Each structure stands twice: as structure tokens, then as C-alpha cells.
Amino acid sequence: MGIGDDDACNTGLVLGLGLSSPSKPDHNQTPRKIPLFLKLESTSFGDEPSLTLGLATHKVDVKAAVGGDLYRQGSSLSAVYSFSSGKVKREREVSSEVEKNNNSSRISDEDEEGVNGRKKLRLSKKQSALLEESFKQHTTLTPKQKQALARQLNLKPRQVEVWFQNRRARTKLKQTEVDCELLKKCCETLRDENRRLQKEIQELKALKLAQPFYMHMQGATLTVCPSCETTRGVGDSNNPYSMASNPRHFYNNNPFSNPSAAC
DNA sequence: AAGCTAATGGAGATTACGTCA
DNA sequence: GCTGACGTAATCTCCATTAGC
Structure with missing residues (x-):
């Protein structure tokens, strides 16, 4: 989040910098590309919290007179939230890393990147x-x-x-x-x-269609598989039209040709 | 121009800590 | 003094998206 974003504007907190972006004076970049960071450091009990404003590698320490009951004030709360988002965290992480690893050439590249805009890193093989x-x-x-x-x-x-x-x-x-x-x-x-x-x-x-009479009779002899209750035509040995008389017609692929064993 | 991929920002979840009753 | 509830901030991961190469 950039300082000029809406969230910050809505807080009523106006932050003025007495300097223009030193390396990119007239560049129309989106605010997030300007590597500003604002850091509220907790200090020992009773001290004023330290508000640190950073621009790329430059840091400006501002002793902010933040009231102790800031967090309980509704309007101020939104400001606190807006500054506690990930960007601030990441910038802090970056700055701490810079301090820890200032011998790294990549870090100095990163600083330059922060000034000149997003530069994509290509990882080596x-x-x-x-x-x-x-x-x-x-x-x-x-x-x-x-x-x-x-x-x-x-x-x-x-x-x-x-x-x-x-x-x-x-x-x-x-x-x-x-x-x-x-x-x-x-x-x-x-x-x-x-x-x-x-x-x-x-x-x-x-x-x-080819055997209408036969099929009609089959409908009259429908029975239900005792295991799965699937309706099937079953031959009746007493029925002269039973399919059992010519089982090859219908039972070739019929699992219920022997109902007791079908399911 | 398209694809790959590093980088970003937002949202949700979790955790730690401080305050208060 | 201890404890549980609550609020806040910090941190992490995931996801969608952006943007550089």
C-alpha cells in the first residue's frame, strides 16, 4: 500500500514529505512502487513510540507523539489498521534483511529496484x-x-x-x-x-417389435429378483410361453437367468 | 504476441500479547 | 494475584492478479 492510497487518505492523517522522490522526480508510477515505509516501533514502557519513515535506503526517524489511548479511538483505529497491513511488514522484513545482509549484491540491486520500479529477478540455474x-x-x-x-x-x-x-x-x-x-x-x-x-x-x-405376442406374454410373467428387487421376465415352467422354453433368446446376457444366483 | 514466473496485494486463519472485569 | 474474555497487532499461507523478461 502506498502512502497516497485511499485507505490512508480516509484516516485524516496527512503525511507530507519535504522532498520529492530523489531518483524519479517525474515518474508516474503507482504509489506502491515507491519504496516508502512507515514503522511504528514499540519501545520500553513509558517511552514514546518511535515512528520511522523510510524511503529506499534513507530513513527518517520521527518521534511521533502518539497518545496511549490511540487504539481505543475509533477514527484512529482505521489509521492503525491501514499501516499494519502486509506492505509495512514486508518493508520491515526487507529493511531488517538489508541490515543483516548488507554484503549481498542482490540486496543492493533490490534497493536500486525500489527506486527505479519493479525489476524482475531471474534465478540462476x-x-x-x-x-x-x-x-x-x-x-x-x-x-x-x-x-x-x-x-x-x-x-x-x-x-x-x-x-x-x-x-x-x-x-x-x-x-x-x-x-x-x-x-x-x-x-x-x-x-x-x-x-x-x-x-x-x-x-x-x-x-x-419382431415378437409382439411373445413379449406380451413376457410382461405377464414379470417377477422380481428376491435379492435386489430388480424386475425381470422369468420363465415359468408351467407357462407354455415361458422364455425358459427358448432361453437363448433373452438370457444370453441376463444375470437373472438364475435369480437366486444373480445378485 | 504469448508463455513463464517473480512479485504484489488482499483475505482469512492463527498466535501472541495487553487490558479489563 | 490469578483467570478468562476480549481486542489488537503481527505473522503466515493461499489466492488472484500484475508485470517483467
Whole structure:
């Protein structure tokens, strides 16, 4: 979130900088690309909290007279919330990392990036390989693992974290595509099965038309499978029209030809 | 121009901590 | 002093999206 965003504006808190962006005076960048950060540091009990305003590598310490009951005031609360969002956190993380790893060439690149806008990092093959290897072992990282990996790769922990996030997203996307393909195949199989069954129905209907009297009698001798209660035509040995008289006609594929054993 | 992917911002969940009754 | 409820801030992950290469 940039200082000029609506959230900040709505708080009634006006923050004026007595300097224009030193390296990009006239660039129409979105506010979030200007690496400002505002940090409210808690201090020892009784002291005034320290409000630190940072611009790229430059820090301006402002002793803010923040009342102790700030958090209980409704209107101020929104201001507190707006400044406690992730951006502030990330900038703090970055700044602490800068302090910790100021020997890193990438960090100085990052500072430059902050001034000149978003510059996309390209991971080296070695870095990618190591990240992949690590991802194979565990798809999520503990903070310690993240720190260690970041040190090993000469990256910021946030960059490692982001890489893992994106990697997980790619994995998920791939899995979704695989699932989609599986469902397509499954759908195709069911469609084939449906076609086959429809065809079978047509054949049975044709057979019924060919032998109307026979089928009429069959309807009169319908019975129910005792196990699954499926209705089937069952031959009656006492019935002169029973299908049992010529079982090949209907029972070739009929699981209920022997009802007791069918289910 | 399109695809890949690093980076960003928002939302939700969880945790830690302080305050109050 | 202890405890539970509550509010707030910090942190994390996921997700959708943006944007650089």
C-alpha cells in the first residue's frame, strides 16, 4: 500500500514529505512502487513510540507523539489498521534483511529496484535447481528452513517464500490439468458405455417389435429378483410361453437367468 | 504476441500479547 | 494475584492478479 492510497487518505492523517522522490522526480508510477515505509516501533514502557519513515535506503526517524489511548479511538483505529497491513511488514522484513545482509549484491540491486520500479529477478540455474531440490523434500518451509535456504542462495527469505508459493501454485495447476484429463477420459468411457447401452435398448426394442405376442406374454410373467428387487421376465415352467422354453433368446446376457444366483 | 514466473496485494486463519472485569 | 474474555497487532499461507523478461 502506498502512502497516497485511499485507505490512508480516509484516516485524516496527512503525511507530507519535504522532498520529492530523489531518483524519479517525474515518474508516474503507482504509489506502491515507491519504496516508502512507515514503522511504528514499540519501545520500553513509558517511552514514546518511535515512528520511522523510510524511503529506499534513507530513513527518517520521527518521534511521533502518539497518545496511549490511540487504539481505543475509533477514527484512529482505521489509521492503525491501514499501516499494519502486509506492505509495512514486508518493508520491515526487507529493511531488517538489508541490515543483516548488507554484503549481498542482490540486496543492493533490490534497493536500486525500489527506486527505479519493479525489476524482475531471474534465478540462476543453480538457484532454481537448489530450490527444486528443496521443494521435492518439502513443499512448504519452516521459517528456519526459509532462512537457511535464503542464505544458501543469497536471496531474501521473502524471495524464497514467494518462489515456494508460486511453485506450489504451479504444482496445483498441473495437478488440476491432470485431473481434468482424467475426468475427460472418464467422461468418454461413460459416453461409450451409454452408447452401447442405448444400442442394446434399440436392439431389444427391435426384437420386441419382431415378437409382439411373445413379449406380451413376457410382461405377464414379470417377477422380481428376491435379492435386489430388480424386475425381470422369468420363465415359468408351467407357462407354455415361458422364455425358459427358448432361453437363448433373452438370457444370453441376463444375470437373472438364475435369480437366486444373480445378485 | 504469448508463455513463464517473480512479485504484489488482499483475505482469512492463527498466535501472541495487553487490558479489563 | 490469578483467570478468562476480549481486542489488537503481527505473522503466515493461499489466492488472484500484475508485470517483467
